[in-house]
Amino acid sequence: MQPVQQRVLEALQNLSPLEQQEVLDFAEFLESKRKTEEKLCVQFTEMANDPDIQAELKAINQEFAATEMDGLGAL
Template identity: 45%
Template sequence: MMSPKLLEIDRTIRNLSLAEQQWLLDRLTKQVQERTQSRGKFSDLEAIKQQLEDMANDPDIQREIAEINQEFAIAEMDGLENVPHSSVYLCVSVVK
């Protein structure tokens, strides 16, 4: 059963010109498609989160990350982690 509000909208639509009805139909179609696609994006987002979690728990990836951290350990000795980010950004901006 349709709600009274929906029946009222239906009556109002019947009073629109054909061009106005076509415009409304196109707009509704677009909105439904966008909502359907965004729902799909959220399910894809859940799949991506699961993949990231799987990767984080993968021993091979953990080993690779440890190797990368070891390679960059020397760079961490430059003391920049104690400098405010805005100062680092300014230094980089000036160098460019």
């Protein structure tokens, strides 16, 4: 066991059962959050590489190109 893991284990043993459960619940929450973020990253990558989505974004950009410059004068 690595020194950090040993220190964490020792610290956990000094907690009450309720406090230990709270730490475990928090660790589960962090793991769930990490997995959700990983899934979102994969989904965003898939969307960015999807030809249909790329075409839709290109069409939206073309549609609003004139509007982006509307009202802008010399700066």
